[in-house]
Amino acid sequence: MGTKEEFFAHIDKGYTTKGDFIIMGAGMQNGEAVTNAFVKIPLKTLNRHGLIAGATGTGKTKTLQVLAENLSDKGIPVLLMDLKGDLSGIAEPSPGHPKIDERHQKIGIPFEPKNFPVEILSLSEQDGVKLRATVSEFGPVLLSRILDLTVTQEGIVAVVFKYCDDNKLPLLDLKDFKKVLQYATGEGKKEFQSNYGRISTSSTGTILRKIIELEQQGAELFFGEKSFEVDDLTRIDENGKGYINIIRLTDIQDRPKLFSTFMLSLLAEIYATFPEQGDSDRPELILFIDEAHLIFKEASKALLEQIESIVKLIRSKGIGLYFVTQNPTDVPNEVLSQLGLKVQHALRAFTARDRKAIKLTAENYPESPYYDTKEVLTSLGIGEALISALDEKGRPTPLAATLLRAPMSRMDVLTDSELKAVIDNSKLVKKYGEVIDRESAYEILNEKIEKAEAAADKEKEKATTSRSRTSSRRSTRQNPVIKVLTSATFIRGVLGVLKKVMR
Numbered sequence: 001m002g003t004k005e006e007f008f009a010h011i012d013k014g015y016t017t018k019g020d021f022i023i024m025g026a027g028m029q030n031g032e033a034v035t036n037a038f039v040k041i042p043l044k045t046l047n048r049h050g051l052i053a054g055a056t057g058t059g060k061t062k063t064l065q066v067l068a069e070n071l072s073d074k075g076i077p078v079l080l081m082d083l084k085g086d087l088s089g090i091a092e093p094s095p096g097h098p099k100i101d102e103r104h105q106k107i108g109i110p111f112e113p114k115n116f117p118v119e120i121l122s123l124s125e126q127d128g129v130k131l132r133a134t135v136s137e138f139g140p141v142l143l144s145r146i147l148d149l150t151v152t153q154e155g156i157v158a159v160v161f162k163y164c165d166d167n168k169l170p171l172l173d174l175k176d177f178k179k180v181l182q183y184a185t186g187e188g189k190k191e192f193q194s195n196y197g198r199i200s201t202s203s204t205g206t207i208l209r210k211i212i213e214l215e216q217q218g219a220e221l222f223f224g225e226k227s228f229e230v231d232d233l234t235r236i237d238e239n240g241k242g243y244i245n246i247i248r249l250t251d252i253q254d255r256p257k258l259f260s261t262f263m264l265s266l267l268a269e270i271y272a273t274f275p276e277q278g279d280s281d282r283p284e285l286i287l288f289i290d291e292a293h294l295i296f297k298e299a300s301k302a303l304l305e306q307i308e309s310i311v312k313l314i315r316s317k318g319i320g321l322y323f324v325t326q327n328p329t330d331v332p333n334e335v336l337s338q339l340g341l342k343v344q345h346a347l348r349a350f351t352a353r354d355r356k357a358i359k360l361t362a363e364n365y366p367e368s369p370y371y372d373t374k375e376v377l378t379s380l381g382i383g384e385a386l387i388s389a390l391d392e393k394g395r396p397t398p399l400a401a402t403l404l405r406a407p408m409s410r411m412d413v414l415t416d417s418e419l420k421a422v423i424d425n426s427k428l429v430k431k432y433g434e435v436i437d438r439e440s441a442y443e444i445l446n447e448k449i450e451k452a453e454a455a456a457d458k459e460k461e462k463a464t465t466s467r468s469r470t471s472s473r474r475s476t477r478q479n480p481v482i483k484v485l486t487s488a489t490f491i492r493g494v495l496g497v498l499k500k501v502m503r
Contacts, residue, residue, distance in 0.1 A: 004034055007370060011037040014398035017391070019044050019281055022070040024343075024387060025404040026107040029370060031379075033403035036108040041341060043074060045390040047283040047315050049338055050322040051331065053361075054345020059383045060324055061086060063343055064288050065407040067322070068244050071286055072116045077234045077242035081290045085250040089410030091118040091422050100406045103383070107405055114408040117237040120423055121247045123262055124218055127419075128248060129428040131228045132221075133265050135171040136164075142268055143177075145306050146261050147210040153203050159196045160184065166195075169441035173224040174211055176441035181208055187449050217255035222262060225436040230270050232428055234285055260295045267310045270319060277318035284318035292323035293330035308334045328361050336364070340390040346380035368399040376401055 002010070011027040011034070020043045027037040052067075054060050065087065068078045080087055093113040094100070104111040122128035135143065140161045144154040160180050164171050171177055184192045185201045192199055235243045249259065267287075274284065289295065296304065311321060323331055323339070327347070331339075342365065349355045362373040365388050376386060383404050389397045414422065423429055 002370065004029060008034050008037045010370070010398060011039065011400055014391075015040045015389075015400075017042045017044075019392060020074065022067070022074070023107075023109060023405065024066070025402040027400040028384065028403055029401075033106040035106060038108070039387050039389075039400045039402045041389050042392045043076070043282040044279070044392050045340055045394070046071075046076075046286060047280075047318055047320045048340030048390055048394075049311065049315065049320055050341030050343070051328060051336070051339045052288075052322060052324045052343045052345075053326065053328045053330075054385065055326060055348045057382065058345035058380070059385070059404065060326075060345055061290070062383065062407055062411060063345070063385065063404060064290065064322075064324055065090060065409065065411070066405055067286075068288065069114070069116055069408050072242045072244050073114070074282070075236055075240050075242050076283055077236070077245070077285050079233055079245045079285065079287045080247065081249055081288060082246050083249045083291045083294075085248065086413055087246055088118070088120070088248075088414040088419060088422075089412045090116050090244055090246070090407075091414060092410040092418065094406070094408055094410055103403065103406055107403060109405065111406065112408060116409060117239075117241050117243045118422055119235075119243050119245045119426060119428060120419070121245055121428075123222055123247065123249065123258065125221065126248050126250075127423050129228075129426060130432045131247070131262065132224050132432070133227050133269070134225060135173065135177050135223055136161075137227060137269065138265060142264065142306070146257075146264065147207065147214070149207065149210070152200075153207055156181075156184075156199055156203050156207065159192070159199065163192065163196065164441055169444055170439075171441055173442075174215060174220055178208060178211060179442045179445050183445050183449070188445075214257060214261065217258040219258055219261060222258065226432055226434065228432060230266070230273050232431075233270075263289065263295055264306060264310075267307075267314060267321075271310055271314050271317060274317040274319065276316055278316060280318055282318075283320045286320040286322065288322045288324060290324045292325040296330065296332060296335075304332060304334075308332070311335050311338050327357055328364060329357050340394075342386075342388045344377065344386040346384070347377050349378055366396050366399050371399060371401060373399070 007027065007029045015038060017040055021040040022043070024039045024041060026033045026035060027039055028034065052060050052063050061084070064080070068080060068087075068090065071078050082088065093115045096111070096113055100111055120128035121131055123131050138146070140154070140158040144157050147153075147157075149157065160177065161171070163169070163184070164180060169176075169180065171180070181204045184199050185204050189199075233243075233245050237243060270285070277284065295307065314321065322341075323335070325331060328336060328342075328344070344361065344365070347354070347358050347361060349358055358374055358377050362377060365373050365386060367373075371386075373386070380386070380401065383406070385402055385404060387397075387400050387402045391397055
């Protein structure tokens with residue numbers, strides 16, 4: 001196993017960096033922290049993505065909080081998904097505690113309580129900066145992936161987008177998209193068929209049902225204007241700290257479709273907007289996706305492929321993605337293989353399936369002369385984790401069981417008044433607070449249909465009036481037989497005949 005000095009040299013050499021870094025804690029040998037044996041993460045490799053995993057109650061959220069705080073301190077903006085509602089305390093400094101001081105003394109770094117600039121964002125009716133995007137910004141491919149459509153149905157979605165582009169019909173929200181679909185097989189059937197080919201009513205019906213399913217999870221709040229500009233995620237405050245943007249998702253845990261829709265649209269927008277950066281000395285933005293299994297659990301094969309593609313490509317934009325979940329097996333292997341930093345908290349072995357998962361997890365980490373990885377995974381305490389990162393040359397660092405530092409901010413939620421103060425002081429709340437419902441495809445097509453119906457009614461009325469006049473003219477003409485029978489000459493003749501008969 002080696003002496004404490006040998007272990008210190010092993011960790012110190014493996015985690016030496018030339019550039020700036022974040023200290024996660026101190027390496028542990030035989031269950032005890034080795035003071036000043038710092039486990040450091042180079043800023044240069046933070047865009048190589050990462051994983052924070054572990055059983056419930058082992059400290060995953062606090063690790064996320066530590067990373068977010070230190071990134072903000074380095075002037076790097078952060079986006080957090082807060083599904084449990086316990087991350088808003090980052091806006092207030094930690095009250096401190098003797099146990100925190102004791103922990104930091106073992107690690108070898110002083111504890112300094114701090115607060116950080118926070119922006120509260122919302123996907124639902126909760127208070128905060130409203131996150132919205134238009135249907136047009138999604139585009140036909142991404143929308144089809146979200147709705148899990150067949151190839152034929154994807155073609156119809158593409159035709160709808162093409163028709164709207166050709167006719168300058170803005171697709172802003174879902175009611176716009178539904179209206180065009182209904183128009184394509186209703187009043188506008190001939191127009192669509194002549195220009196784009198026949199569209200099946202059964203296919204449009206299926207697409208409409210899937211849109212309604214998405215609406216039932218609250219998507220109508222997300223689709224629309226004013227669209228959120230992703231550049232607003234990269235703000236730095238007057239003290240040089242990066243903003244920590246917290247998306248409150250406490251009320252959408254049972255709506256995974258909306259969650260995955262938002263995440264995929266956000267990643268696609270960031271990838272399309274941010275410039276190529278390559279390997280720089282620091283990332284532009286770090287995203288933490290808590291309860292990551294919600295994205296992958298309900299995702300179709302096509303959606304998974306889209307996510308995997310973005311994870312592979314977005315690194316070059318200076319963006320780091322960090323998945324937080326209970327078990328690494330929650331994340332697909334194709335995504336897991338792209339993750340450079342792994343912070344593994346304790347796993348519990350209650351069943352045969354749990355033991356199998358622990359064995360698989362242990363195989364994801366480099367071998368170490370100081371640890372039996374499978375044994376360590378089940379014996380780690382709260383606030384302890386196995387860490388494997390990448391050095392500045394992209395090589396895996398030595399596996400280190402680590403006593404993690406404590407968060408500098410409050411490890412609890414904000415009070416209602418504190419939360420209100422953060423939201424009231426936000427510039428972005430004012431910017432995105434107004435709901436805009438400008439004229440779009442829904443209103444334009446309704447107007448077009450109304451004009452067509454009015455014109456049709458006018459033609460019908462005109463035709464009815466014409467028939468009435470014709471009928472009237474016919475009724476005023478006297479029948480020739482009647483004309484003869486009622487003429488004076490005929491009557492006199494008849495009377496003359498009668499007189500002769502009488503005589």
